[in-house]
Amino acid sequence: MIRLIIFAILVLALGYGFSWLADRPGDLSLVWEGQLYRTRLIVAAAILIALIAAVMIVWWFIRLIWTSPHSVTRYFRARKRDRGYQALSTGLIAAGAGNALLARKMAARTRGLIRADQEPLINLLEAQAALIEGKHDEARQKFELMANDPETRELGLRGLYLEAKRLGAHEAARQYAEKAADQAPYLPWAAQATLEYRSQAGRWDDAIKLLDQQKAAHVVDKTTANRQRAVLLAARADDRLESDPAGARDDALAALKLVADFVPAALVAAKALFREDKVRKAASMLEQVWKSHPHPEIGRAYVRARSGDSVTDRLKRAERLETIRPNNVEALLLTAKAALDATDFGKARAKAEAAARIDAREGAFLLLADIEEAETGDQGRMRHWMAQALRAPRDxxxxxxxxxxxxxxxxxxxxxxxxxxxxxxxxDQVEGPVEEGSVLxxxxxxxxLPPVREAPSATMADAPSSPKVASPATNAYVMELEPTAAKPAPSASAASPQPAQREPELRPFFGGAPDDPGVKNMKLEPESKTRLRLF
Structure with missing residues (x-):
């Protein structure tokens, strides 16, 4: 486009010059070797321009003849290179499609048309073909060649990193990733892998520094960088909680500034503040996090903020959280547990049932079973709630x-x-069609829910036991009660004399069959004893 504009400007300038000369006629005289040559000025200008054009044409023709051998050689070289690049493109497509045979064929053809030092992608094609064929040693050699070449260093390091990951050589993979991250911090895979390796080693300071470099290089967006920085700060705060509570507090609060509802950072910050006896500040911070994210661990930390509080005080703190987030499952369950600890069974049952109505899950039914155990001790009702918990989704x-x-x-x-x-x-639950009646x-x-069984009275428990005859309609068994030392067992016949009371003999158990009644001992079981039978 620029050349076309320049050409148009030159043509316009030339035309304008000829028109200017035509408007101003004149003669041009030239004396050469005693001869006088006279012509018009415009004719002389046209002859001069034609002479310049002829000289240029002659020079172009002479230059064409002089450079023709080099031009011919360059033409054939370019044609050969084009064929090589065509073969290289076909080979890379074949390698991406998994056609190892065609990839090998195109790699050999490319190497015959293009030298490997001129085109490093030939090593990549051969490495991909080797990976498809399962020749990992050959592929690693090709990746090492690419890692030594400045043009393909990043590509070779990535190939070596993936091969080390495949073999489980995590230390070698870490070294390749860190080398790539040091030389090119803008590579997302190298920066992310190095960040994870440094985090696994507990090098939180180095990980945070690398994350700042990624953010400056625009490798990660601002939201992701803030989230990952909050995670690293929370992890470092958790490690420093025992040795440096003040530093842990600062890191956790900095993480909360980046992510306002980050529960792990809030918990670490609360623990650090509790150790500094700043209970009110910790409680206020937990309340703010609870408003945006009602998490059960936040609730437990808030309820047990003071170790010396009574169960009634903990119940009041749980109710305060419930007022902040009413009709919330976590708030209701937290209040129900606090009420159970305070032996306020009515409130505990009401809150647990309300939570189960919102979200019928395992924790709500297990809490109802605990309430039954503490209040009634009825095993049947406890088993009922536990059976519901087995069917319910997990917490x-x-x-x-x-x-x-x-x-x-x-x-x-x-x-x-x-x-x-x-x-x-x-x-952990198998997804499938919901059967009728399976929804809790x-x-x-x-x-x-079965009714509460009445406990036997004290007088009935202290009264002497007597043989009971079950009705055939109840399909029950007869229990034969042995006489106690305090009172002899009553006889079926009033006229028959009572046998003399003697101390029972201790007989060792030698592991007989449980259903073997053994041989009847007439001394221990006299015939005067009456058995009650159903059949």
């Missing part, structure tokens, strides 16, 4: 890559991924 927990942890961790123990843990329900309902569970 949320810290889950990362299928691993369930009792507490939050900065890294996944399965993959080593940073910030992998999430607070959610574990996936607290109202249905209350309807099917």
């Amino acid at each position: 949320p927990a810290w889950v990362a890559d299928g691993f369930v942890s009792e507490k939050w961790l900065p890294l996944s123990p399965v993959t080593g991924r940073l910030d992998a843990f999430e607070w959610k329900a574990p996936f 309902s607290i109202d249905a569970a209350l309807k099917s």
Whole structure:
């Protein structure tokens, strides 16, 4: 486009010059070797321009003839190079498609048309073909050649890193990733891998420094960088909690500034403040986090803020959290547990049932079973609630890559991924069509709840036991009661004399069959004893 504009400007200038000369006629005289040559000025200008053009054409022709051997050689070299690049492109496509045979064929053709020192992608093609064929040693050699070449150093380091990860050589993989991150911090894979390796080693300061470099190089966006920085600060605060509570507090509060509802940072900050006797500040901070994220660990930390509080005071603190987030499952369960500790069974039962109506999960039914055990001690009702808990979904927990942890961790123990843990329900139940009646309902569970069994009175318990005859309609067994030392067993016949009371003989048990009645001892079981039978 620029050349076209320049050409148009030159043509316009030339035309304008000829028109200017035509408007101003004149003669040009030249005396050469005694001869006088006279012509018009415009004709002389045209002859001069034609002469310049002829000289240029002659010079171009002479230059063309002089450089023709080099031009011919360059033409054939370019044609050969184009064929080589075409073969290289075909080979890379074949390697990406998994066609090892065609990739090898195109690699050999490319190497015959293009030298490897001129085109380093030939090593990449051969390495990919070797990986497809399972020749990992040959592939590693090619990646090492690429790692030594400045043009393909990053590509070779990535290939060596992936091969080390495949073999489980984590130390070698860490070295390749750190080398790539030092030379090119803008590489996302190298920076992320180095960040995870430094976090696994507990080098939180180096990890935070690397994350700042990634953020400055725009490798990660601002939101992701703030989240990962909060995770690293919370992890460092957790490590420093025992040795440096003040430093742990500062790190945790800095993490909360980046992510306002980050529960692990809030818990570490609360523990550090509790150790500094700043209970009110810790409680205020926990309340702020509870408003945005009602987490059960936040609730437990808030309720047990003061170690010397009574169960009634803890119940009041739980109720305060419930007023902040009313009709919330975690708040209701927290109040129910505090009421159970305070032996306020009515409130505990009401809150637990309300929580189960919102979310019928395992923890709510287990809490109802604990309430039954503490209040009534009825085994039947306890088994009923525990059976409901077995059918209910599990409570949320810290889950990362299928691993369930009792507490939050900065890294996944399965993959080593940073910030992998999430607070959610574990996936341990088989998904499938919901059968009729399989959906849990607290109202249905209350309807099917067995009534409370009345406990036997003290007088009935102290009264002497007598043989009981079960009715055939009840399908019960007859229990034969042995006489006690205090009172002899009553006889079926009043006229028959009572046998003399003697001390029972201790007989060792030698492991006979449990269903073997053994040989009847007439001395220990006299014939005068009456047996009551159903049949």
